[in-house]
Amino acid sequence: MAYEQPVLETRNLSIHFGGHKAVNDVSCQFHRGTLTTIVGPNGAGKTTWFNLLSGQLRASHGKVLLHGEDLTSMSASARADKGLGRAFQLTNLFPGLSALENVRLAVASQHHTGHVFWQVSARRRDIADRAYELLQTVSLAHRADNLVANLPHGDQRKLEVALLLALEPEVFMFDEPTAGMSVDEVPVILELIAEIKARKDKVVLLVEHKMDVVRSLSDRIVVLHNGELVADGEPAEVIASPVVQEAYLGATQGEAS
Amino acid sequence: MLANLLSGDYPRSRILMVILAIIMGILAFGPFLFPGVRAFSMMGMICVFIILVASYDLMLGYTHIVSFAHTMFFGIGAYGVAMATASWGKGFDAVLLGAAGAMVVTVVLALLLGLLSLRVKAIFFALVTLAVAFAFLSLVTQLYPITGGEDGMRVHVPRELGPAFRPLDDTLAGFSLPDAFAALLGNTSWQEVFFEVRITGRTLMYYVAFGASVLVFLFLLRVVNSPFGKVLQAIRENEFRAQALGYNTVLYRTAVVVLSALLACLAGVLFALINRYVNPENTLAFELMVFILLMCVMGGMGTLYGSVIGVTLFLLAQNYLQDLLKLLVEQLPPDSALAHLVGPERWLLWFGLLFVLSVYFFPSGVVGQLRLWAARSPRTSNTPEAVDTDEPRTQYR
Ligand SMILES: Nc1ncnc2c1ncn2[C@@H]1O[C@H](COP(=O)(O)OP(=O)(O)OP(=O)(O)O)[C@@H](O)[C@H]1O
Ligand SMILES: [Mg+2]
Numbered sequence: 159m160a161y162e163q164p165v166l167e168t169r170n171l172s173i174h175f176g177g178h179k180a181v182n183d184v185s186c187q188f189h190r191g192t193l194t195t196i197v198g199p200n201g202a203g204k205t206t207w208f209n210l211l212s213g214q215l216r217a218s219h220g221k222v223l224l225h226g227e228d229l230t231s232m233s234a235s236a237r238a239d240k241g242l243g244r245a246f247q248l249t250n251l252f253p254g255l256s257a258l259e260n261v262r263l264a265v266a267s268q269h270h271t272g273h274v275f276w277q278v279s280a281r282r283r284d285i286a287d288r289a290y291e292l293l294q295t296v297s298l299a300h301r302a303d304n305l306v307a308n309l310p311h312g313d314q315r316k317l318e319v320a321l322l323l324a325l326e327p328e329v330f331m332f333d334e335p336t337a338g339m340s341v342d343e344v345p346v347i348l349e350l351i352a353e354i355k356a357r358k359d360k361v362v363l364l365v366e367h368k369m370d371v372v373r374s375l376s377d378r379i380v381v382l383h384n385g386e387l388v389a390d391g392e393p394a395e396v397i398a399s400p401v402v403q404e405a406y407l408g409a410t411q412g413e414a415s
Numbered sequence: 416m417l418a419n420l421l422s423g424d425y426p427r428s429r430i431l432m433v434i435l436a437i438i439m440g441i442l443a444f445g446p447f448l449f450p451g452v453r454a455f456s457m458m459g460m461i462c463v464f465i466i467l468v469a470s471y472d473l474m475l476g477y478t479h480i481v482s483f484a485h486t487m488f489f490g491i492g493a494y495g496v497a498m499a500t501a502s503w504g505k506g507f508d509a510v511l512l513g514a515a516g517a518m519v520v521t522v523v524l525a526l527l528l529g530l531l532s533l534r535v536k537a538i539f540f541a542l543v544t545l546a547v548a549f550a551f552l553s554l555v556t557q558l559y560p561i562t563g564g565e566d567g568m569r570v571h572v573p574r575e576l577g578p579a580f581r582p583l584d585d586t587l588a589g590f591s592l593p594d595a596f597a598a599l600l601g602n603t604s605w606q607e608v609f610f611e612v613r614i615t616g617r618t619l620m621y622y623v624a625f626g627a628s629v630l631v632f633l634f635l636l637r638v639v640n641s642p643f644g645k646v647l648q649a650i651r652e653n654e655f656r657a658q659a660l661g662y663n664t665v666l667y668r669t670a671v672v673v674l675s676a677l678l679a680c681l682a683g684v685l686f687a688l689i690n691r692y693v694n695p696e697n698t699l700a701f702e703l704m705v706f707i708l709l710m711c712v713m714g715g716m717g718t719l720y721g722s723v724i725g726v727t728l729f730l731l732a733q734n735y736l737q738d739l740l741k742l743l744v745e746q747l748p749p750d751s752a753l754a755h756l757v758g759p760e761r762w763l764l765w766f767g768l769l770f771v772l773s774v775y776f777f778p779s780g781v782v783g784q785l786r787l788w789a790a791r792s793p794r795t796s797n798t799p800e801a802v803d804t805d806e807p808r809t810q811y812r
Contacts, residue, residue: 212659238661250659252652255645263649266642267661275643278422282642325660 243327264324428789470678476717492683529669567694580616715780
């Protein structure tokens with residue numbers, strides 16, 4: 159596996175905000191069919207690293223490569239087109255549109271129909287059906303016509319995941335997908351992530367704090383601390399390593415079950 | 416059929432539907448319902464301004480792009496026709512050439528504006544359009560030999576669209592609404608109500624403008640309900656996320672600016688033909704730009720139907736508020752402070768007050784408010800969220 163060409167790679171990736179190095183010299187490779195969990199205390203730079211990967215932020219140094227192609231200077235939309243899909247930690251949707259419309263926008267992007275101005279969007283059966291199916295997948299079908307602004311937080315989190323699924327990317331980036339969800343909603347999302355992993359042809363990156371989730375899902379754990387990559391390897395081994403015990407688990411004892 | 420024409424986007428309020436039907440009916444039979452020249456020219460202006468304001472709403476209401484250059488494109492269309500007919504004479508070829516030339520200039524300018532400044536912050540785009548529009552205004556004012564400067568230009572419309580052209584030998588019968596109203600009150604006899612309508616080239620021109628207005632409006636309804644239109648709304652709601660979904664938002668925004676500018680240019684062409692006189696004040700002035708903004712906001716941004724309402728309300732006020740104030744003044748003791756305050760020349764002051772009140776009480780515009788009421792009333796079960804359901808809404812058919 160390790161000899162296969164990586165799908166996604168960051169090389170010496172860094173970003174500085176003023177003097178603060180939020181991500182510092184991170185080099186890492188991600189291979190097809192693997193689920194990598196990124197852990198680290200609050201403010202470690204996990205979200206910032208995701209932003210550098212998906213193009214919301216531009217790197218100060220270093221490169222982002224997808225199948226060896228340099229994406230570093232590409233815009234977020236171009237990267238999404240290339241197959242880097244992203245769900246956000248802080249819910250980031252289209253509040254004035256219905257839940258179905260939100261998903262339809264993502265499906266339309268994946269189908270490249272955004273330029274079509276002569277057809278009524280709701281009558282594009284291919285897109286509407288797929289969008290509805292995705293709402294069912296995250297068990298939100300009953301909310302299809304509700305404005306997103308009126309949805310409870312947990313439903314918005316699920317919608318966030320539905321949008322990512324709609325893009326059918328090659329690389330899935332989940333940033334704390336289950337944060338703020340009620341206990342009965344969490345398994346739905348984890349099940350979806352496990353399904354993507356089971357397909358074996360995608361790269362999944364997951365930022366997650368809940369250690370039981372991390373243990374059961376991950377093929378590999380990467381630990382960030384103060385913007386630096388401090389540990390990387392098999393879950394059991396990483397969790398046991400002294401650097402993690404001190405840097406991460408020590409800091410968030412409560413969550414380390 | 417209706418669903419198809421309206422692209423599934425219904426007024427979603429009974430009151431609104433009735434008002435729209437009345438406006439539509441009056442505009443469709445206008446020359447046969449109002450004998451006066453004044454009402455006739457106002458209805459022509461309503462048709463032109465519906466195109467102008469609806470296309471502005473596409474930018475402002477649906478995409479949240481603030482542009483102050485909309486009148487510039489309107490003026491380009493109007494001056495294009497005026498200048499072409501001034502040099503090539505009154506023929507349809509001159510009109511078409513002028514319109515085509517204006518469209519080319521419009522596309523180039525709109526593309527430049529869009530690509531150069533939509534990348535940066537919204538406020539910057541607004542300021543650039545303001546600067547460009549002012550530069551254009553002063554250019555037109557100063558190029559006296561070509562544009563007539565402040566004096567403006569007479570438009571040589573083709574004979575077939577002018578007052579001298581009589582396609583029919585006979586006159587047709589008209590039914591005067593104002594006189595019918597007076598007869599109802601017992602002020603005139605019912606014989607007075609019928610009047611003779613002579614069809615001239617101006618009547619034909621009116622129907623050209625009316626037809627164009629209906630077509631453009633239906634086209635825009637289709638656009639805002641298409642996948643493209645939904646991307647525009649996504650950009651309005653959360654541009655950052657639209658990009659993360661893979662939409663190149665700068666391209667979309669540029670496309671909207673170009674489309675909207677083209678329609679403003681078309682409105683300008685129609686304006687020149689129907690008004691037969693263009694000058695900087697009636698096509699390019701900043702005041703006109705503010706009026707467009709007012710009409711858009713008052714009717715309800717991001718609803719398209721709002722532009723019809725806003726235009727009609729505004730032009731009615733502009734044309735008849737002065738008369739109303741004059742009537743009021745006559746009732747008041749002459750030379751009193753109050754009489755000065757309601758002097759007809761102060762109509763804009765009163766209109767401003769009406770505008771402030773309407774925005775205060777109807778923050779989402781007339782259409783937004785009517786829809787809100789409709790959604791609250793128990794008679795209609797449709798929630799405002801249920802915008803996109805495919806089911807036919809029988810109550811509107
Ligand atoms: N745009 C920005 N400007 C300045 N500082 C920033 C910016 N974005 C992130 N930071 C800083 O970078 C550091 C890393 O933040 P980041 O959000 O990546 O952490 P995180 O690992 O995702 O934390 P959490 O677990 O709380 O989500 C923080 O100190 C944050 O304040
Ligand atoms: Mg984070």
